[in-house]
Amino acid sequence: MQGRIVFATGNAGKIKEIRMIMEDTGMEVVSMKDAGIMADIDENGKTYEENALIKARAVAAFTNDIVMADDSGLEIDYLNKEPGIYSARYLGEDTPYSVKNENLIQRLEGVPEEQRTARFVCAIAAVLPDGRELTTRATIEGRIGYDEKGKNGFGYDPIFYVPEFRKTTAELTEEEKNQVSHRGKALQLMKEELKKYENIDRK
Numbered sequence: 001m002q003g004r005i006v007f008a009t010g011n012a013g014k015i016k017e018i019r020m021i022m023e024d025t026g027m028e029v030v031s032m033k034d035a036g037i038m039a040d041i042d043e044n045g046k047t048y049e050e051n052a053l054i055k056a057r058a059v060a061a062f063t064n065d066i067v068m069a070d071d072s073g074l075e076i077d078y079l080n081k082e083p084g085i086y087s088a089r090y091l092g093e094d095t096p097y098s099v100k101n102e103n104l105i106q107r108l109e110g111v112p113e114e115q116r117t118a119r120f121v122c123a124i125a126a127v128l129p130d131g132r133e134l135t136t137r138a139t140i141e142g143r144i145g146y147d148e149k150g151k152n153g154f155g156y157d158p159i160f161y162v163p164e165f166r167k168t169t170a171e172l173t174e175e176e177k178n179q180v181s182h183r184g185k186a187l188q189l190m191k192e193e194l195k196k197y198e199n200i201d202r203k
Contacts, residue, residue, distance in 0.1 A: 003027060003028075003065060003066065004027055004028040004029070004030060004065050004066070005022065005027050005028070005029045005030070005065065005066045005067070005068050006030055006031075006032055006035045006037065006059060006063055006065045006066070006067050006068070007029055007030070007031055007032070007067075007068050007069065007070075008032050008039075008041070008055040008056055008058070008059040008067060008068070008069035009031055009032070009069070009070070010031060010032065010033050011154070012031075013153075013154040014070075014154075014183075015029065015031050017174075017177075017178065017181075017183060017184070018183075018187065020174060020178055021178050021183075021184055021187045021188070021191075022187065022191070025191060025194070027066075032059050035062075035063060035065070037059055037062045037063065039058040039059050039061070039062065040058075041054060041055050041058045041059075042054070043055065043071070045071075045085070046085070047085065047123070048071040048072065048073065048085060048121055048122070048123035048137065049071070049123040049125065049135045049137065050071075051071035051085060051123075052069045052070055052071040052123045052124060052125035052135065053069070053125040053127075053133060053135065054069075055069035055071070055125070056068060056069040056125040056126060056127045056133075057127055057133075059127075060127040064129050065129070066126060066127070066128055066129065066194070067126065067127045068124060068125065068126045068127075068190070069124070069125050070122055070123065070124045070125070070183060070186070071085065071122070071123050071125075072087070072120060072121060072122035072123070072182060072183060073085050073086070073087035073088075073120070073121055074087050074118060074119075074120055074121075074156045074160065075118060075119050075120075075121060076104065076108070076116075076117075076118045076144055077115070077117045077118060078108060078111055078115050078116065078117075079104075079107060079108075083100075083104075087155075087156065091103060097154070097155050097156065097158075098148070100156070101148055101156060101158060101159045102148075104144065104156075104159065105144070105145075105146065105147065105159060108144055113143065116143040116144045117141070117142075117143055118141075118142055118143060118144050118160065119139045119140060119141045119142065119182075120139065120140050120142075120156075120160060120169075120181070120182040120183075121137065121138075121139050121182055122137065122138055122139075122181075122182035122183045122185075122186040123135060123136070123137045123186065124136045124137075124183075124186045124187060124189075124190045126190060126193070126194065128197065132197065134190065134193045134194070134197070136186045136187075136189035136190045136193060137186060137189075138182050138183075138184075138185035138186040138188075138189060139182050139185075140162065140169075140180055140181055140182045140185070142160050142161050142162045142163065142169075143160075143161045143163065144159055144160065144161070145158075145159050145160070145161040145168055147159075148168075148170075149167075149168045149170065149171055150167065150168045150169070150170025150171035150172075151170060152170050152171065152172060152173070152174065152177070153168070153169050153170035153172070153177065154170075157169040157170035158170040162180065164180075165180075169181065
């Protein structure tokens with residue numbers, strides 16, 4: 001693959017993750033900020049896919065590069081799948097995640113392990129230079145822990161426990177996380193979709 005991907009995020013931790021996963025494509029990955037794009041984006045979709053597409057379309061209006069965006073969230077079964085698509089805005093967009101995590105742990109106080117099931121969901125959207133749109137979705141299943149553990153992740157990672165590793169996603173190495181994370185898996189699926197489209201273009 002050639003060219004570059006503009007990713008519609010300002011989150012430095014997320015961009016680092018995405019660059020690692022997309023490294024083998026040979027494409028440069030830059031944030032919208034790096035690309036000098038300022039877009040006022042109103043994420044008013046009802047699904048992760050809708051929100052990801054809203055972001056990708058908004059940024060695609062400013063560039064001829066491939067534009068990708070993601071929307072992800074934490075779904076806690078005991079809390080009726082909250083915070084869900086509102087994960088980034090839960091308790092307010094500027095509220096530190098340490099406060100959000102503590103709040104969720106408190107809401108699950110006394111809830112037994114088997115009822116603390118949760119998943120991270122990620123949808124990736126891509127808008128190609130010719131206007132074609134692609135979406136992929138992936139999840140990682142786990143449980144909500146009893147306190148924050150680990151420094152490697154961001155967001156809700158320190159409270160999301162992955163039984164197969166016996167660690168939270170914030171305790172996983174970058175390589176482990178990129179293999180099993182919702183974003184890692186959704187990006188791998190998107191890589192396959194982009195390859196398909198590139199093959200079509202070359203024929």
